[in-house]
Structure formats: structure tokens, C-alpha cells
Amino acid sequence: MSNESTQLQRGLKNRHIQLIAMGGAIGTGLFLGSAHVIEKAGPSIILGYAIGGLIVFLIMRQLGEMIVHEPVAGSFSHFANKYWGKFPGFLTGWNYWMLYILVAMTELTAVGKYINYWWPEIPNWVSVLFFFVVITLVNLGNVKFYGESEFWLSIIKVTAIVAMIVFGIYLVLTADVSSGIAFSNLWSHGGFFPNGFDGLFYMLAFLMFGFGGIELVGMAAAEAKDPEKTIPKAINQVVPRILIFYVGSMIILLSLVPWNQLNFGGLDKSPFVMVFSMIGIAWAAHLVNFIILTAALSVYNSGMYANSRMLYGLAKQGNAPKIFTKTNKHGVPIPSVLLSAFLILGCVPLNYYLPEDALSHLMYVVVGALVLNWLMITLTHLKFKRALRLTNQTSKYPALWAPVSNFVVIIFIGIVLYIMWDQGFKESVLMIPVWITLMLVLFDILNPNEIKTEEK
Secondary structure (H helix, E strand, O other), X not given: XXXXXXXXXXXXXXXXXXXXXXXXXXXXXXXXXXXXXXXXXXXXXXXXXXXXXXXHHHHHHHHHHHHHHOOOOOOHHHHHHHHOOHHHHXXXXXXXXXXXXXXXXXXXXXXXHHHHHHOOOOOHHHHHHHHHHHHHHHHHOOHHHHHHHHHHHHHHHHHHHHHHHHHHHHHHHHOOHHHOOOHHHHOOOOOOOOOHHHHHHXXXXXHHHHHOOOOHHHHHHXXXXXXXXXXXXXXXXXXXXXXXXXXXXXXXXXHHOOHHHOOOOOOOOOHHHHHHHHOOOHHHHHHHHHXXXXXXXXXHHHHHXXXXXXXXXXXXXXXXXXXXXXXXXXXXXXXXXXXXXHHHOOHHHHHHHOOXXXXXXXXXXXXXXXXXXXXXXXXXXXXXXXHHHHOOOXXXXXXXXXXXXXXXXXXXXXXXXXHHHHOXXXXXXXXXXXXXXXXXXXXXXXXXXXXHHHHO
């Protein structure tokens, strides 16, 4: 027992923090989810990613202000607990934990789809089980090992996206007129808004799935070296870079092949692979499939990391059993990693019994939890700013345009919920009040005097 402690270690450098955030965001939402948005919105998906990127940047600056002020484990759960109350901290932490269980399951399920591109005879659940074991072992190593693994996984996909954009630009600029490859494809087939602005508007909710994970910066804060410098740097650099990757890759893809010639037929088709197959560059299609396989593994790796650190943070607050505060001699919260891994394992039977529908079911549920998480961050930030004013404290890294930016985010989240409700995601929206009620009941059971105290 002498090797056990309850302390994490600050082993993550700036490059690790940046790539963890990128790794968390650039995954299935871009490489698979974008197919559905292109079908409905056409080239206007480019504007959609620009709008989504701005909203996410505002949220990240709000989170960043709190993190730099107090870089702790559990991040926004800790802040909600401290500046808002025990139940908001409880709800935020457990919602984020459940969110990343679902995200990890989604990405792991997507891995099976990418493996099937090469070996359709391999059942989804076999691929899922194999990579589950590999990533779990990675997360049981020390945080430096995790940071390095995520750094190199993310480097592969970031380098590949940049290379794809550069290669795509080369193809557009050197293409023969008869090839049909041209930037004019962005507006020549029904215009930039082929289905009107409504086509884009009603896709905003689905599109936001692609930005989920960027808040992983907050989870890594407690293990970051010199967080006052590394966190602001990571936020200021990572969001614009992700935005460039999203917008840039969509501009290139939809210039190479007109959007209305892409026949997806479901969520399991990647536009990235499809485009290069259609223009006859088979090696590029295989390479892109390898890249997006790496991307999914990277997000899954980040997701398991986030799960374990949030559970550790909840235990530190007294909102989870004390056993989850235990770390080994390397500062790895082993019990937290193992419980998170056990629940993620649930996607193996899901892929066994629902091999075709598992991915879509998971993506729809994730969006609801993601929206609630962002709402809790921006509301907590308002409470945080009030606390600073009352104690005459100054912020080292103030959020952009607060509190106006907070209300912009809240209004946008309201719009996203309306879209989800209108577009057939009623179950995801209804799950939010059900989930909050369930959390309230559980909180009351675990803290029988807390709610009564707060009411007084």
C-alpha cells in the first residue's frame, strides 16, 4: 500500500495538452458525422463549422478563465461545486463522466466500421474488443506514457488532415477542366445553400457533435506543467487550428466532388474515403481510412482519460466513493480507469446485437449530454465571475466579452435543443430533464441533508 497515493502528477507539457484537446475533438463527428450534414446542407456545412467553432471558442475561453484561476482535477465539476453548489457540481461531474462513456463507446464502435472497409468479414464486435484491450492498457500506464501516446495518435491525424488539404489544393489547381474538379463546385450545384438556410440551420445540432471533446483541456489541467502558461496557450491555439482543419477539409472535399454526387446512405460512410475513391485515387482512400481509424482511437483514448480523471475529481469532492481517489506510484487513478473501462466494454454486446444501428443510436444520445455539459460550463462561469467581483479578485485570463458571450452561448444551446426536438431527436432532449431528475434523486440519497440545507 506504500506505493498508493491520492495525488495526480503534473507530467503533461503544452504539446500534450494541445494534442489531447485536438485528439478529443477531431474524430467521428468530422470523419463520419459530416456525411449527414453534407446531405442536408450541402456546401453551407463550411459556414456551419465556422459558427460552431465560434461558439465553442467562447465556451473554451470561459472554461479557460476558471482553469487558470484554479487548475484542479475534475475541472468544471469542481468549479460548479465551489461557485454554484454541491448538486450542480455533482450533476456536472457525473454528466461529463457519462458523456465520455458514451463518446468512448461511439468512437470504439466507429473503429469497427473503419476496419470493415478493409476486412468486411471481421465482425464489428471483434474489432471493438481488440482495441478496447489495447487502449485500456495504455491508460493504465503513467500519465507521461498516456500523453505521449495521445500526442503521436493526434500528430498522425493532424499531419494527415494538413497533407490532405494541401494535396486537395494541388488537385484543384492542376485539374483538367473536364475532370469536374474545381472550387466552383462550392456554389455551382444549387448554390452555397442548396436547401436554403433551413438546410444548414436544422443541421447545427448534429454538426456540434464534431466539436465535443475540445473541453478536455480542462480535464488535463491538474496534470499540466505550469498551467498558467500552458492552458491559455493551448486554448488560444487549439480552437483556431481545429476550425481551420474542419473548414479547410470541407472546402477541399466539396471542391473535388460536387456535394450532390455523394451517395452516403447512412452514418457508416465517410465522405473523406468516398471522395478519393470517386476521383480514382485508391491509395489515398486507403490512407484516409487509416487516418480516420487513428482519429477514432485517439478520441477513444482521450475519452477514457477524461472519464478516469473526472471520476477521480468527483471522489475528491465527496461525490463518488473514496476508493476512486486512489492512485498508484505513477499518479494513475487505477480504480477510476478500471470502472470507466468496464462500462465502455458495454459497447461490445451493443455491436454484437446491433451491428448496423449501434453508431447512430450512440451519436444521438451523446449530443444531449454534450449540450448539457456546455450549458453547465457557461452558467458556472457566470457564478464564478460573481464570486470574483464579491471578493475583489482579478482574473489572469479573462473570458471574451463576458457576460455577453455567456448569454450568446445559452441562446445558441436553446436553438440546438429546439432543432433536436424538431428534427426527430426528441428522445435526446427529453433525456436531459429525466437525467437531471435521476441525478437529483441519487444526490438526495447520497447526501440526505444537503438539499434541505440548501433550501433553508
